[in-house]
Amino acid sequence: MKIYNNCPVVSFPSFPSSSSTSYIFDIIISHLYKPPQLSTSTPHPPTTSLPLLYTITNTHITTTMIFNNLFSRLSRPFTAATRLSIAPESPAATTSLPEGAQRCTVAAGCYWGTEHLYRKHFSGKGLIDAKVGFIGGDLTNPSYRAVCGGKTGHAEAAEIIFDPSQVSYRQLIEFFYRMHDPTTLNRQGPDTGPQYRSAIYFHSDEQERIARDVTEKANAQWWQGKIVTEIAPAGQWWTAEEYHQLYLERNPEGYECPSHFLRPLKDLE
Incomplete structure (x- = not known):
């Protein structure tokens, strides 16, 4: 297991391309999820407030990565437009309100x-x-x-x-x-x-x-x-x-x- 930014991350040695693929995924995950640095000398209760769940003993840390939402987060869609603005159409601005709304x-x-x-x-x-x-x-x-x-x-x-x-x-x-x-x-x-x-x-x-x-x-x-x-x-x-x-x-x-x-x-x- 590697450490980046004081964050334990999961390696992907089974990816067929090369070890560089594993390294890239390690970097991505460590930057998306940055839990607090943990000491291995003192047991800590597991946390459910972060995407990493830790099982901690006096001698080692077992890290389990939850991947739900990860790849959907990485693939959040972008518009195909290359401009920063979607003008010059009339602004997609405030719509009229129904009466009383x-x-x-x-x-x-x-x-x-x-x-x-x-x-x-x-x-x-x-x-x-x-x-x-x-x-x-x-x-x-x-x-x-x-x-x-x-x-x-x-x-x-x-x-x-x-x-x-x-x-x-x-x-x-x-x-x-x-x-x-x-x-x-x-x-x-x-x-x-x-x-x-x-x-x-x-x-x-x-x-x-x-x-x-x-x-x-x-x-x-x-x-x-x-x-x-x-x-x-x-x-x-x-x-x-x-x-x-x-x-x-x-x-x-x-x-x-x-x-x-x-x-x-x-x-x-």
């Missing part, structure tokens, strides 16, 4: 899982539609490829269209703090970069008031004062390419950030 715009890491969880929990309960896209950056009408570079300033986000007579904005924001980890700056699970930041983009003074109130309570009651979520006015929205919409519904085995799950937290007081 409102928007809730949040960023919680990879937008595939964010959209998927909101649809799963609020379909038939006030959710009218949900789109994935980009917000908070400088480039006009950016492509997925451009945003993935982490240089445009955009966040991967979900725009939730909802009926406030069936579900409240407060409920959607409380759900936001249950379904991801808001304590990791510019990171969600193994996904790193400012495009994966935690953020709430409000569309009115009332939404800002609610977002800040829920954040303050969630910070005190759920997240031990560690929330780093950005709260900012909703600027220009750019809807992502069509093949990113409903991605996990169309690709059930596709990549889903491991930190995207509903936490069993007590109701906020």
Whole structure:
């Protein structure tokens, strides 16, 4: 077993091409998953919060690599376009709202899982539609490829269209703090970069008031004062390419950030 960046990784000696193939995969895995350095002198309890599971004895470490999500993560699709922007078509920007509907715009890491969880929990309960896209950056009408570079300033986000007579904005924001980890700056699970930041983009003074109130309570009651979520006015929205919409519904085995799950937290007081 090799060590890269203080990270035990798995070799692939059975690959037919050459030992260089094994080396390349070692590097890829060590950069995707960087667990804390472990001492072999003191037993540690196994952890389930990282993609590596360790069985540790006084004399050796047995490393088991879980490959679910790895290759789907490596093969997250890019647009075929070579440009950074998908202009010059008219902006794939904010769509018109049905009468009485409102928007809730949040960023919680990879937008595939964010959209998927909101649809799963609020379909038939006030959710009218949900789109994935980009917000908070400088480039006009950016492509997925451009945003993935982490240089445009955009966040991967979900725009939730909802009926406030069936579900409240407060409920959607409380759900936001249950379904991801808001304590990791510019990171969600193994996904790193400012495009994966935690953020709430409000569309009115009332939404800002609610977002800040829920954040303050969630910070005190759920997240031990560690929330780093950005709260900012909703600027220009750019809807992502069509093949990113409903991605996990169309690709059930596709990549889903491991930190995207509903936490069993007590109701906020």
